[in-house]
Amino acid sequence: MQSWFSLELDGRPYRVEKDDTHLTLAQFLVQLDEIYADFSFGESWRGGCPVIVGQLEKDAPRFRLNDATLLLMPQLAGRQVWTPQGISNSDPNHPVNIALSSGIFESGSKRNGSLAAALFEGFYRPDLRRRGQMNDQFDSLVTRSLNVPSVRDAAARVFASVEQVRHEAAQKAEKSGKENQVWTGRKDIHEDRFSKRLFQLKEYAELNYVDGSKRRFYRPKTLVDLMRLKREYPEAQLIAGGTGLAQDSGKVEWPNLISVEGVDELNEIITDQDYWEIGSAVSLTRIAETIGRECPEFAKLMRRFGSRPVRNRATLGGYLATAWSQGQLSPLLIALNARVMLLSNDGERNAPVSQFFDKNGGTILQPGEIVRSVVIPRSTDSLLDSRGMTARICDAYSTGQRRNLVDPFVTGAFALELREKVVAKAWIAYSGLGKTPVRIKEAEEFLAGKTWNEDTMHAVLPVLHKSAGALLKAASEEEDDEEAALYRKQLVITLFQKFYYQHPDPDSVKPKNLSASNEIGRLEQPFFDAITPLT
Ligand SMILES: Cc1cc2nc3c(=O)[nH]c(=O)nc-3n(C[C@H](O)[C@H](O)[C@H](O)COP(=O)(O)OP(=O)(O)OC[C@H]3O[C@@H](n4cnc5c(N)ncnc54)[C@H](O)[C@@H]3O)c2cc1C
Numbered sequence: 001m002q003s004w005f006s007l008e009l010d011g012r013p014y015r016v017e018k019d020d021t022h023l024t025l026a027q028f029l030v031q032l033d034e035i036y037a038d039f040s041f042g043e044s045w046r047g048g049c050p051v052i053v054g055q056l057e058k059d060a061p062r063f064r065l066n067d068a069t070l071l072l073m074p075q076l077a078g079r080q081v082w083t084p085q086g087i088s089n090s091d092p093n094h095p096v097n098i099a100l101s102s103g104i105f106e107s108g109s110k111r112n113g114s115l116a117a118a119l120f121e122g123f124y125r126p127d128l129r130r131r132g133q134m135n136d137q138f139d140s141l142v143t144r145s146l147n148v149p150s151v152r153d154a155a156a157r158v159f160a161s162v163e164q165v166r167h168e169a170a171q172k173a174e175k176s177g178k179e180n181q182v183w184t185g186r187k188d189i190h191e192d193r194f195s196k197r198l199f200q201l202k203e204y205a206e207l208n209y210v211d212g213s214k215r216r217f218y219r220p221k222t223l224v225d226l227m228r229l230k231r232e233y234p235e236a237q238l239i240a241g242g243t244g245l246a247q248d249s250g251k252v253e254w255p256n257l258i259s260v261e262g263v264d265e266l267n268e269i270i271t272d273q274d275y276w277e278i279g280s281a282v283s284l285t286r287i288a289e290t291i292g293r294e295c296p297e298f299a300k301l302m303r304r305f306g307s308r309p310v311r312n313r314a315t316l317g318g319y320l321a322t323a324w325s326q327g328q329l330s331p332l333l334i335a336l337n338a339r340v341m342l343l344s345n346d347g348e349r350n351a352p353v354s355q356f357f358d359k360n361g362g363t364i365l366q367p368g369e370i371v372r373s374v375v376i377p378r379s380t381d382s383l384l385d386s387r388g389m390t391a392r393i394c395d396a397y398s399t400g401q402r403r404n405l406v407d408p409f410v411t412g413a414f415a416l417e418l419r420e421k422v423v424a425k426a427w428i429a430y431s432g433l434g435k436t437p438v439r440i441k442e443a444e445e446f447l448a449g450k451t452w453n454e455d456t457m458h459a460v461l462p463v464l465h466k467s468a469g470a471l472l473k474a475a476s477e478e479e480d481d482e483e484a485a486l487y488r489k490q491l492v493i494t495l496f497q498k499f500y501y502q503h504p505d506p507d508s509v510k511p512k513n514l515s516a517s518n519e520i521g522r523l524e525q526p527f528f529d530a531i532t533p534l535t
Pocket residue numbers: 044045070237238239240241242243244245246247260280281304305306307310313314315316317318319320321322324326327328329365369370371372405406
């Protein structure tokens with residue numbers, strides 16, 4: 001065991017010695033220097049304290065926006081951290097600092113810092129190709145008293161500067177046949193002081209850290225070592241992204257933490273011609289980046305999920321094991337017909353996502369068992385053809401008090417496989433109606449064999465209404481909140497109606513644009529184009 005680890009903080013190497021395994025980065029910074037005093041005010045559900053973490057994701061170096069209140073210090077061993085203070089002091093002429101110097105954002109220094117970190121991540125993101133996509137960086141910020149047009153202007157300026165750099169790098173790389181490295185972010189096209197350091201990152205070593213109070217933090221590199229540790233320390237707490245756990249830091253005691261983040265096998269995304277197999281330690285952002293083009297409903301839902309810092313860290317395994325009753329992703333995983341692969345020292349087993357949750361709000365995970373991966377079947381034209389289907393329509397909808405960082409009321413995800421205009425198979429799933437996400441089988445069975453048209457949509461609504469009513473009645477017997485139950489019941493219907501009106505035509509899987517009436521929705525490049533999937 002070692003009693004220290006190192007990281008890079010604002011461009012300087014830093015050695016952490018004997019510090020508590022439970023210490024968050026925000027707490028650490030506040031203790032370190034008064035220039036980081038703002039970090040004492042962060043609350044994750046209000047946007048937290050954004051910082052940039054430089055990390056290697058398989059062989060791709062990436063800057064990721066994170067929330068310092070949701071990061072435990074040992075998770076940062078071997079990583080680079082840039083705070084908003086570090087970004088602004090290290091290079092005043094960085095395009096982000098220039099863009100921010102001329103705008104009036106109507107926010108305090110802390111929000112401006114958040115904005116700087118968000119723009120910084122966007123500047124280095126290889127997957128941002130259109131100016132409007134830059135808006136994805138601010139989803140959780142702009143709902144909280146920022147001058148939206150000013151933010152958009154700053155984002156446009158930052159995007160214009162990176163577009164130029166990328167264009168020139170792609171032209172150069174074309175000559176040497178390495179153009180793909182530019183587009184996948186495997187080449188340092190910026191060659192500035194931040195990116196140079198990022199591209200020097202080495203593969204993480206395994207970590208066996210013990211703090212001053214003899215609490216341990218393990219970060220094994222292989223699945224074999226992870227399962228060995230699970231056997232040796234049956235009571236140890238597994239930690240993945242840490243977004244769920246870090247909220248309890250200071251309230252709960254974990255004598256032994258085992259991180260899955262460094263386990264190679266759990267960080268893989270395998271793309272087979274029939275399916276994707278996604279390792280349980282892959283972040284939600286990386287999943288959206290990999291499958292989002294072919295599965296736009298996933299990318300779309302992600303823009304309603306938490307905030308960019310949360311999605312950058314939360315993993316699929318951590319999400320499933322948390323089993324939050326209002327979790328937004330489970331209905332979509334059900335509609336996509338996904339299966340959860342489980343692993344323990346006794347062997348492997350698997351279950352459809354709909355059967356992974358137990359009726360008491362937990363999961364079927366046994367002590368000593370972990371989520372290894374999730375298998376999502378693909379639905380390419382040739383696969384549909386081989387199953388005798390002509391189309392698959394799938395979409396997901398979520399409702400809440402605001403777009404981001406709220407408890408969602410109800411989330412619905414729907415999928416139909418069609419032969420010509422006739423429904424062959426349907427998946428209808430919701431969360432927010434009780435302790436677990438549910439499939440409404442009665443409605444699925446009702447739809448099978450019917451022509452997909454407005455009459456069918458209207459005919460299935462009473463079936464949905466009745467099933468949702470029964471589920472909510474069971475849930476509200478405990479919660480005793482009749483009005484909320486009535487509202488959720490209405491949402492079950494409304495979300496399905498919206499699905500029909502966006503996908504009335506089986507020949508076109510692209511959703512129809514329904515009109516949006518609020519101000520933000522009308523902007524030419526909306527911040528929140530939840531209705532239009534990211535392509
Ligand atoms: C600010 C904020 C906003 C959020 N917004 C949303 C939202 O909009 N919609 C939504 O659905 N959710 C939301 N969440 C919840 C979020 O989805 C979960 O916190 C997250 O998915 C947990 O994933 P993680 O990788 O961070 O897990 P961790 O926090 O690392 O772990 C959570 C639990 O899972 C266990 N675990 C982790 N990996 C495995 C594994 N491979 N096998 C078995 N057990 C494992 C851990 O032991 C722990 O008990 C939000 C959370 C926060 C903090």
